[in-house]
Amino acid sequence: MTLLSVNVNKIAVLRNSRGGDEPDVVRAAQACLAAGAHGITVHPRPDQRHIRPGDVDALARLTRGHGVELNLEGNPFAPPRDGYPGFLALCDAARPVQATLVPDGDGQITSDHGFDFExxxxxxxxxxxxxxxxxxxxxxxxxxxxxxxENAAHIGADRIEIYTGPFAEAASRGDAGDALERCRRTAEQAHALGLGVNAGHDLSQDNLGGFLAAVPGVREVSIGHALIGEALYAGLDATVRRYLAILSQAGGVARD
Structure with a gap:
């Protein structure tokens, strides 16, 4: 079954908008894990707009204690600066199970493109x-x-994460066919190269089932923005469980 890693960046956005410690990022992550989430994702940015290095340390302890994965996302090319030691330094301290490298610039609101391998x-x-x-x-x-x-495999990567923003946008218009086909072909090419496949960005309860039905062998989905938004109405526990039900219904065998 495809695994669910919950991105808790948005909890930190809400905390930072007021200052102080509430809502508590670690407590929110704990609630997600108690509901059955398979891991936690965070994307600490150099401007510390949401997740901070201290959060990374605390979440690393939490996930290790629960025997689940911490997925740390970030731009490995972004230089260190005050309060931000650099992505590799964060990984060296936290030792996440997975490091997802993302080519986002400082001014981006959110990640919106993948690497240019050339x-x-x-x-x-x-x-x-x-x-x-x-x-x-x-x-x-x-x-x-x-x-x-093919360069992703040649330079030593273990997996790719397919950027699903364009698929989600097309799905909201009711016209996801071409976007899904691109995702499917990319996943199949990755598998042929020996790469595992993850997926993330703007996946939601509305589009996740259709995505997994069309794209083979997805190992993990990382979901944050939609899940946290939906949880404002239904609660974290119920929302995580709904995602797990979608993953269970999608079934299939995830492949490395």
């Missing part, structure tokens, strides 16, 4: 090696239908 492959190679030496599984954020996917 431009980025050789820069990524030593960073991937360093992360794997820390014991991290390494996933690369990619656009569905991207060129040069």
């Amino acid at each position: 431009q980025d492959s050789e820069r990524l190679r030593p960073l991937i090696a360093a992360l794997k030496a820390m014991g991290c599984r390494v996933s690369l954020f990619v656009d569905a239908g991207c060129a040069g996917l």
Whole structure:
């Protein structure tokens, strides 16, 4: 079955908007895990707009204590600065099970594109090696239908994460066929290259089942924005359980 990793960035956004410690990111993550989530995802950014290095440390302790995965996302090219030690330094301290590398710039509201392998492959190679030496599984954020996917395997990545924003946008218009086909072909190409496949961005209860029905062998979905928004109405426990029911119904065998 495809695994669910809950992204708790939005809990930190709400906390930071007021200052102080509430709502508590670790308590929210604990509630997600108690409901059955298989892991926790966070994307600490250099501007610390939501998740901060201290949150990463606390969530690393929480996930280790529960025997589940912490997925740490970030731009490995972003330089350290006051309060932000750099992505590799965060991974070295927290030792997440998975490090997902994302080519987002400081000014981006959210991640909105994958790596350009022609431009980025050789820069990524030593960073991937360093992360794997820390014991991290390494996933690369990619656009569905991207060129040069074979380079992800050649430079040592273990998985890719398909950027599903365009699919979600098309699904909301009722016209997801072409976007789904690009995702399907990318997943099949990744499997042929020996890469595992994750997926994330704007997946929701409305579109997740259709996505998994069309795209083979997805190992993990990372869901935050929609899940936290839905939880405002139904609560975290009920919302996580609804996602798990969708994953269970989708069934299938996830492949490395």
